[in-house]
Structure formats: C-alpha cells, structure tokens
Amino acid sequence: MNSSHYTFAETLSDKMDDSDSDNNKMMYDPETDKNVYNECFPQTTKKFYDMKRPENSSLTEIMEQTSITLKTMSKEINEINDQNRNLQDENNKLKEDCDNLYREKLSIERNFSRAKDYYESKIKDLELNDQIKKLLDENNKLKEDNENLLRENQILKQNSAEAKLKLQQINEANPQKIHEQTEIIMSLQNQLSDKENNIRDLVQRNVKLKDEASKYQSALGESMNVHLSNDDQNHSVQLKKDILELQRNLETYVTSLKPKIDINLKEVGILIKQYSCEKEIIPENLDRPFIKGVLQRKVLHQIFEFLGNYKKYREEEFSLESDIDSKARELLSLIKKFSETRVGTDEVSKVAAIKIRQQIYEILGNRGFSDIISSQGTHIHNFIYYSSQTLNEIMNQYRRINDVERKNEVEQLAPTLIRDVLKIFWFRLMVQEPVPDIKFFENNIKINPNLMTGRWEDDDLDEICVNLCYFPLIGRDLDSDSDYKVITHAKVLPHPIQNQI
Structure with missing residues (x-):
C-alpha cells in the first residue's frame, strides 16, 4: 500500500515536471489520474472528488487544490508509516521477550528435573539407611536375646546336673525312705483327684441350679413387667x-x-x-x-x-x-x-x-x-x-x-x-x-397450649377461650397440675373472651 502511495505521488510529480518543461504542452487527463488514485486511496479519493469544484475553475486552481490534498495525504501516509514502524518494533521486542521466557522456562525445567532426580535419590538413600538401621537394631536385640538364652540354658544344665547328683546320692543313702515317700505322694494324689471330681460335680450342680433360678427369675420378672416394649404396637x-x-x-x-x-x-x-x-x-x-x-x-x-x-x-x-x-x-x-x-x-x-x-x-x-x-x-x-x-x-x-x-x-x-x-x-x-384418661374440654375454659392445639397466636392466649373441643385430650394424670403426661393434645376452636355472654 505504501509503495502504491509513493508511485502515485511520483507519477503525478513527473507529469507536473514534464508539463512545466514543455510549457504546458501536455494535455491533462483527469480520468487517468482518477483511476490511479482510486486504486491506492479509495477513501481519500472519495473525499477528494466530493469536494465542490468551482465553476469555470482553471487548471492552475485545480492543481493547487490537488497539491494541498496530496500534502494532507502524504502527511497521513507518513503517520501511518510511523505507526507501522512502532508496531513492528514492539512486535520484535515481544518476540524477543517470548524467546527469553521460553529459554528461561527450558532452563527452569532442566534445573527442576535435576533437582528432582537428586532429591529422589537422597530420599531413597535415607529410606534404605533407615531400613538398614532397623535391621541392625533388630539383629543386635536378637543377638542379645540369644546370649541371654545361652546363659540361662547353661545355668539350667548346671542345676540339672547338680540335682541329678543329689538325687543319686539320696537314692543310694535312703532307698526305703524314698519308697515310703513315694507311696505317701501317690495317696495324696489320689485324694486330690477325688476332691477335684467332687468339685466338678458341685460346679455342674451349681450351674444347673443357677439356670433354674434364672428361668424362675425371668418368668417372675416377665410376670411382674407391665411395661410395653418399643416395638409393641400399643407403645x-x-x-x-x-x-x-x-x-x-x-x-x-x-x-x-x-x-x-x-x-x-x-x-x-x-x-x-x-x-x-x-x-x-x-x-x-x-x-x-x-x-x-x-x-x-x-x-x-x-x-x-x-x-x-x-x-x-x-x-x-x-x-x-x-x-x-x-x-x-x-x-x-x-x-x-x-x-x-x-x-x-x-x-x-x-x-x-x-x-x-x-x-x-x-x-x-x-x-x-x-x-x-x-x-x-x-x-x-x-x-x-x-x-x-x-x-x-x-x-x-x-x-x-x-x-x-x-x-x-x-x-x-x-x-x-x-x-x-x-x-x-x-x-x-x-x-x-x-x-389413660379421655377429656373433652367444656366451653369458655381458658386456652392451655400445654393441653390443647388450635389456631391462635401466643400473644392472644389471655384474650381467648374454648368455644368447641372437637377431639379429646388423651393422657395420664390429667387432673394433676405438673405430673400429667399428654399422649395427644385436645383439638379446640377458640373465640374471644369478651364475646362471652
């Protein structure tokens, strides 16, 4: 577009120079310039041709107007070129910034990857070291336990040898006494076995008696229980x-x-x-x-x-x-x-x-x-x-x-x-x-929201009374002032107290 603008200006200038050198011998062709300019600047051309041309104007006047218009157009073109150069500079700077950011991103990713590999390796080493430490501790504990067992075993072997030696000495010295002691031990063992059998019989009899007592107690408790279970339909x-x-x-x-x-x-x-x-x-x-x-x-x-x-x-x-x-x-x-x-x-x-x-x-x-x-x-x-x-x-x-x-x-x-x-x-x-008791409330009784339900506001309770009770109050101890229990409230229709006769 810029090259077209300059071509048109140069063409027009050349024509003007030629016309001056030939003493205005060249004939001016408006249609030719019109076509050239229309191709380059359609909007400016429209503005140029929309200008009112003075009647009987001379070619010089026309050329002066054209020169003024061309100067304006040239100024606009220069401004557009300046804006275009500024945009190109800004675009180049943005491209450079983008390239720098991209290179910085790649650098950060490489550093992150290296850091990740490094710390993952460190974590694995720490976990491995921790496992090795646990295994060493466990191994040391097992060694310690084994040494203790070996010492205890050695002591037991020594005690066993000493006991065998003492037993042998006793057997050689007192064989008759050992026989008597053995018979006494066997007799005591037989008595102990009889006692254990008697205890087992007593335990079994005690269990049977407890079961029978539990059954009687359960039956008595059931016969004494008048409360209804939660799943009873009459609860x-x-x-x-x-x-x-x-x-x-x-x-x-x-x-x-x-x-x-x-x-x-x-x-x-x-x-x-x-x-x-x-x-x-x-x-x-x-x-x-x-x-x-x-x-x-x-x-x-x-x-x-x-x-x-x-x-x-x-x-x-x-x-x-x-x-x-x-x-x-x-x-x-x-x-x-x-x-x-x-x-x-x-x-x-x-x-x-x-x-x-x-x-x-x-x-x-x-x-x-x-x-x-x-x-x-x-x-x-x-x-x-x-x-x-x-x-x-x-x-x-x-x-x-x-x-x-x-x-x-x-x-x-x-x-x-x-x-x-x-x-x-x-x-x-x-x-x-x-x-439970069943109670229909009489007319003109004061409304009691603890015993009745109906349409009223709490602020109106002092001003209304029962006009009709159409479903009774059902509950226990209803004549009591504080110990009563309501199953369902009475349904009543109220009316103002002042309407009473």
Missing part, C-alpha cells in the same frame, strides 16, 4: 401416631366442605346449639373450619353412641367383642377382690390384674371388629356394616356431596373410621398402664 409412641392418623381420617371423612358440597345450615345450626357453642353461621360468611370442627365432634359423638348400643348385645356371633369385654371386667374385678381378701406374700398376684387386662385388650385391639369368619365364608362385621351405613346417612343431613365419585370415596371411609375409633378408645387405651 405410647406408636399409639400417638395411630391417634394422629385417626384425626386425619376423621378430617378427610368430614371433607373440606368445598367445592360441590352443600351445607345444611339449619341442621348445622342445631348441632352448634347442642354443643353450646357461641357461633352463628350465616350464608354470607361461612366459617368452614368451624363447621368442620363441629361435624368432627358429631362423628365421634355418634360412634360413641353406636358403641353404647352395641354393648347391650350378648352371646351373638357379632357380639364377641362385647362378651369378652364384659367377662374381662368381671374377671379383673374378681382378681382384685381375691388379692385383697386372701393372705399371701407373692408379688405376682399384685400385678396379675394388670397383665391379664393388657393381654385381653391387646387381642381385642388386634382383631376387634375385623371381618367375621363363618360357614358361609368371610363377611364384614355386622356392627361395622350397619354403623357405617347409619353414619353416612346422618352425615348427609349436614353436608351433601354432589360429586358422585367423591361421595363414594368418602362413604367407603366410614367402616375404617368406626373400626379405628373403637379399637383405640375402647381397646388399645386399656392396654396402657396406667390406663
């Missing part, structure tokens, strides 16, 4: 899980009351009054959580009512649970009376009633109200079948599920719900020792 931890699962099933059975569910506000209002709740339900502002709580209380109340009617049946195929419960209570009462009216010192009788109660109600908790086996086959328990039908009819008076599929799902939950309520409240609580 308080597992019982709590099953009660919480029952609460979830109860809530599912009542449903969320939305959508496609019609609420009979009239019947629900009557139910609210029966539970003495201070609440008025209006269509414009349905308090669905409150209605759900009321219906859950109704379901529990209705199942307990079913149970009261069921206990009246006796000696029927479907009334075995009631018969066993009745006989068990009678037997427990007799055992208690027997232990109190008969003289005795055994400890088992003191806990017999507890163990019998636990075993009987554990059986009922496992199989109670399960399907009945008869000569015709297996069928659902009569009480569960009719109770579930009745419960579904009663609940449909308060809420009607318009979705048929959803309605069937909810109603199919009724048998399981009734069976679980009866097993937990009637049977499985009776397996606990002591038997």
Whole structure:
C-alpha cells in the first residue's frame, strides 16, 4: 500500500515536471489520474472528488487544490508509516521477550528435573539407611536375646546336673525312705483327684441350679413387667401416631366442605346449639373450619353412641367383642377382690390384674371388629356394616356431596373410621398402664397450649377461650397440675373472651 502511495505521488510529480518543461504542452487527463488514485486511496479519493469544484475553475486552481490534498495525504501516509514502524518494533521486542521466557522456562525445567532426580535419590538413600538401621537394631536385640538364652540354658544344665547328683546320692543313702515317700505322694494324689471330681460335680450342680433360678427369675420378672416394649404396637409412641392418623381420617371423612358440597345450615345450626357453642353461621360468611370442627365432634359423638348400643348385645356371633369385654371386667374385678381378701406374700398376684387386662385388650385391639369368619365364608362385621351405613346417612343431613365419585370415596371411609375409633378408645387405651384418661374440654375454659392445639397466636392466649373441643385430650394424670403426661393434645376452636355472654 505504501509503495502504491509513493508511485502515485511520483507519477503525478513527473507529469507536473514534464508539463512545466514543455510549457504546458501536455494535455491533462483527469480520468487517468482518477483511476490511479482510486486504486491506492479509495477513501481519500472519495473525499477528494466530493469536494465542490468551482465553476469555470482553471487548471492552475485545480492543481493547487490537488497539491494541498496530496500534502494532507502524504502527511497521513507518513503517520501511518510511523505507526507501522512502532508496531513492528514492539512486535520484535515481544518476540524477543517470548524467546527469553521460553529459554528461561527450558532452563527452569532442566534445573527442576535435576533437582528432582537428586532429591529422589537422597530420599531413597535415607529410606534404605533407615531400613538398614532397623535391621541392625533388630539383629543386635536378637543377638542379645540369644546370649541371654545361652546363659540361662547353661545355668539350667548346671542345676540339672547338680540335682541329678543329689538325687543319686539320696537314692543310694535312703532307698526305703524314698519308697515310703513315694507311696505317701501317690495317696495324696489320689485324694486330690477325688476332691477335684467332687468339685466338678458341685460346679455342674451349681450351674444347673443357677439356670433354674434364672428361668424362675425371668418368668417372675416377665410376670411382674407391665411395661410395653418399643416395638409393641400399643407403645405410647406408636399409639400417638395411630391417634394422629385417626384425626386425619376423621378430617378427610368430614371433607373440606368445598367445592360441590352443600351445607345444611339449619341442621348445622342445631348441632352448634347442642354443643353450646357461641357461633352463628350465616350464608354470607361461612366459617368452614368451624363447621368442620363441629361435624368432627358429631362423628365421634355418634360412634360413641353406636358403641353404647352395641354393648347391650350378648352371646351373638357379632357380639364377641362385647362378651369378652364384659367377662374381662368381671374377671379383673374378681382378681382384685381375691388379692385383697386372701393372705399371701407373692408379688405376682399384685400385678396379675394388670397383665391379664393388657393381654385381653391387646387381642381385642388386634382383631376387634375385623371381618367375621363363618360357614358361609368371610363377611364384614355386622356392627361395622350397619354403623357405617347409619353414619353416612346422618352425615348427609349436614353436608351433601354432589360429586358422585367423591361421595363414594368418602362413604367407603366410614367402616375404617368406626373400626379405628373403637379399637383405640375402647381397646388399645386399656392396654396402657396406667390406663389413660379421655377429656373433652367444656366451653369458655381458658386456652392451655400445654393441653390443647388450635389456631391462635401466643400473644392472644389471655384474650381467648374454648368455644368447641372437637377431639379429646388423651393422657395420664390429667387432673394433676405438673405430673400429667399428654399422649395427644385436645383439638379446640377458640373465640374471644369478651364475646362471652
């Protein structure tokens, strides 16, 4: 590009010199210069031809303008050449620096390799020296031990020779005495052998007696132990899980009351009054959580009512649970009376009633109200079948599920719900020792978060009280102020104290 610039300038200068020498005889050809310059400087050419040429300008004026433009272009070209030379110098310097760095890198790598080989050799020498030192130490110790053994062996040989000599002298001097001593030794050995045999017999008899005592103690301990093992389904931890699962099933059975569910506000209002709740339900502002709580209380109340009617049946195929419960209570009462009216010192009788109660109600908790086996086959328990039908009819008076599929799902939950309520409240609580208490809190009682659960803020506890308890508190020693134990909290719906009448 630079050579082209200089060619064009020289060409144009030559033409100007020729024109001056020939007294301007050469004719100026603008197209020729235009083509030459366009090839070298397209951008500058454009700038040059974009200049407004004065009308009727003479060739001299044109040449003056051209000369000015060429000087500008020459200056730009010189600047570009200077920049190019600077870049080339800088590039050469970078290449030189790169070569120096590369040579330095190779030198460092060679030094590192030599140092690595040197220190690896040193490390191997040190390790070898260490092993040699250990072997020498071990060898010296073995030599020392061998010398000690040789000395001890020499001493033993000497002692043995002296003993043989003394024995020989004794045998030669007193043969009769040695015979007598030998007979005495044999007699003592025989007596010792008899004693050892007697000791072995006594040890074996002692082991048998210990085993028998251990069995009796284990049996006594088992008969005295009324605590449930951790893996027992009636252990308080597992019982709590099953009660919480029952609460979830109860809530599912009542449903969320939305959508496609019609609420009979009239019947629900009557139910609210029966539970003495201070609440008025209006269509414009349905308090669905409150209605759900009321219906859950109704379901529990209705199942307990079913149970009261069921206990009246006796000696029927479907009334075995009631018969066993009745006989068990009678037997427990007799055992208690027997232990109190008969003289005795055994400890088992003191806990017999507890163990019998636990075993009987554990059986009922496992199989109670399960399907009945008869000569015709297996069928659902009569009480569960009719109770579930009745419960579904009663609940449909308060809420009607318009979705048929959803309605069937909810109603199919009724048998399981009734069976679980009866097993937990009637049977499985009776397996606990002591038997837990069940407590529904009355309305307008102050909220106690240690015994109750519900929706409230801790800051509001002084301003709210119980409006409805829809699941009871289950625990032990609930009347105590400090020694009580809660299995599951009561579920309550609160309301402000100032709303009390």
